[in-house]
Amino acid sequence: xxxxxxxxxxxxxxxxxxxxxxxxxxxxxxxxxxxxxxxxxxxxxxxxxxxxxxxxxxxxxxxxxxxxxxxxxxxxxxxxxxxxxxxxxxxxxxxxxxxxxxxxxxxxxxxxxx
Amino acid sequence: xxxxxxxxxxxxxxxxxxxxxxxxxxxxxxxxxxxxxxxxxxxxxxxxxxxxxxxxxxxxxxxxxxxxxxxxxxxxxxxxxxxxxxxxxxxxxxxxxxxxxxxxxxxxxxxxxxxxxxxxxxxxxxxxxxxxxxxxx
Numbered sequence: 001x002x003x004x005x006x007x008x009x010x011x012x013x014x015x016x017x018x019x020x021x022x023x024x025x026x027x028x029x030x031x032x033x034x035x036x037x038x039x040x041x042x043x044x045x046x047x048x049x050x051x052x053x054x055x056x057x058x059x060x061x062x063x064x065x066x067x068x069x070x071x072x073x074x075x076x077x078x079x080x081x082x083x084x085x086x087x088x089x090x091x092x093x094x095x096x097x098x099x100x101x102x103x104x105x106x107x108x109x110x111x112x113x114x
Numbered sequence: 115x116x117x118x119x120x121x122x123x124x125x126x127x128x129x130x131x132x133x134x135x136x137x138x139x140x141x142x143x144x145x146x147x148x149x150x151x152x153x154x155x156x157x158x159x160x161x162x163x164x165x166x167x168x169x170x171x172x173x174x175x176x177x178x179x180x181x182x183x184x185x186x187x188x189x190x191x192x193x194x195x196x197x198x199x200x201x202x203x204x205x206x207x208x209x210x211x212x213x214x215x216x217x218x219x220x221x222x223x224x225x226x227x228x229x230x231x232x233x234x235x236x237x238x239x240x241x242x243x244x245x246x247x248x249x250x251x
Contacts, residue, residue, distance in 0.1 A: 024163055025127045057159055058224055062217035069215055086152065093227050094220055095209050 003027035003053075005034050013045040013110045014038055015081070019052030022060030031060075035067040035078075044076025045113045049106070051082030061094060068100060077101075081109050120181035125170035125195075133162035133180050137191065140182050144189055144249060153228035154189070154247055160221040161193040161243045169195025169241050184249075188230075191245040199236035 003020040016034060021027050031048075038046055048067065056064075064080070071078040079101040083091065091097040103109035121136070123129040137158035141151040162178065170176035176196040183190040206213050208220045226232045231246035 023159075024130065024167075057156065057163070058218070058220040059163065061220055065215055066217045090224075094223070095214060099214060 003030050005030055007034070007038070010106075010110050013047060013113055014043040015047045015049055015106070015110075017049045017052070021055040022053055022063060023055065023057045024059035028059050028063040031063050031067065035070060039071060039074050039076060044071065044074060046071055046076065046078045047081050047103075047106075047109050048078065049081045050084065050087055053084060053087055056087050056090060061090060061096065064100070065096065077113060079103055079109050079112065081106060118181060118183045120179065123178045123180060125166045125172050125174065125176050125178060127166070129166055129178055130159060130162045133178075133193070134159040136180070136182070141189065141247075144184060146189075146247070146249075150247065154191075154245075157225040157228045157232075157245050158191055158193070160225050161191075161245060164200075164221050164243070165193050165195035165197075165241070168200065169197030171197065187249060189247045189249060191247075192242060193245070194240055194242045196240045198240075199238050200234065200241045202234060202236060 003018065003022055003026065006017050008015050008017070018031070022031060035046065048064070068078050081103050083102060088097070091100065101112070103112065119140070123132060134155050138151055138155040141154040146154065162180065165178045166172065170178065179194040181192045205222060206219050208216065208223045213219065222234070225245060229245045230248050231244070233244040235242045
């Protein structure tokens with residue numbers, strides 16, 4: 001299953017609902033293009049909802065890092081929401097769990113933006 | 115599975131997906147637990163990515179050789195490319211603070227995290243990666 005993304009707005013925050021696989025190739029490129037497009041349009045409060053992401057490889061991890069740093073470098077903020085166990089474990093192993101701002105509750109995640 | 119199964123594959127992204135699928139199928143057939151199957155398939159995927167991208171650099175005339183072998187105690191997976199051979203001295207530690215926010219360089223680390231043994235043998239005619247998972251239970 002390839003990756004699917006859809007975006008919605010909640011109180012000035014853009015939530016990107018991701019499903020499928022974030023892996024080398026199409027999945028990574030789709031995520032990269034979506035985040036860059038959002039930033040270009042001035043949407044700098046971004047939540048990546050990964051609740052339906054069932055697989056991620058090292059390229060996908062790199063893409064999450066890239067989305068995080070690109071957003072930050074442009075004065076924005078990016079949070080991760082609803083990590084599956086697989087993604088959670090991978091971020092723990094790679095010591096990225098504490099680098100990202102990870103949330104379990106969508107409403108709380110939206111409110112957490114400055 | 116038979117004792118040994120091997121594939122000669124093109125240097126494409128399809129090969130990466132194929133390698134992962136075969137790893138998942140074989141590890142499942144051998145009775146590994148679900149989380150171990152995921153670990154094995156991900157390690158094989160990372161090895162195949164390295165072979166296709168960094169080893170063979172997508173060269174159409176270069177192949178990736180993937181082999182699965184069931185020994186008495188282990189599942190042994192070998193991934194060989196036909197590139198110039200990786201320089202092991204240049205592999206950074208992805209957990210070092212200065213590398214945490216790098217967007218690449220985690221493949222070998224993940225392989226080592228998920229498998230019991232990872233051996234990497236570079237040579238001028240290619241790199242061979244051997245991944246071993248002990249069959250438990």
